[in-house]
Amino acid sequence: MADDKPDVAWRVIGGLVGLVTGWAMKKLLGFVWVKATGKEPPVDTESPEVSMGEAIGYAVLMGVGMSVAQIVVNRTAKKRYDAWKSLKQVTPGQ
Template identity: 85%
Template sequence: MADDKPDVAWRVIGGLVGLATAWAARKLLGFVWVKATGKEPPIDSESPEVSMAEAIGYAVVMGVGMSVAQIVVNKTAKKRYDAWKALKTPKP
């Protein structure tokens, strides 16, 4: 019977990779936003100083950017983990 649950090591590593990716992507996207617009990212989208277009634009950039970063990093990390695990597992 095949075990469908991921192993504990990958769950821990995957969680840490996810946290690190989210932090780094947020910092990078915030930096790019400042360079592209010349303004700080809108923290409070309900603030009267933030236009609707700016709030929506920032939400789209952050949503797409964070999702792409998570997909790329998680797939790469899983591939590397599986390769490392295959090296550690004795062949029958």
């Protein structure tokens, strides 16, 4: 029977990976936005000074970019964590 207890170490590591990924992607996507549009990213997409197209474009870029980054980074980190964990559980002489 598989161990159904949540792996606390992975939950902590996964949370930290998620925070760092979110922060890094916000910076990267903001940089991409500036290069593509020549303007700073909108701070308040509900502001009347921000056009509808700009607000939607920024929301799509951030939503898709953040989601893809989280999927890729979380899967990679989990795979590496599981590999490290399985190496750690192997005892010499078996």
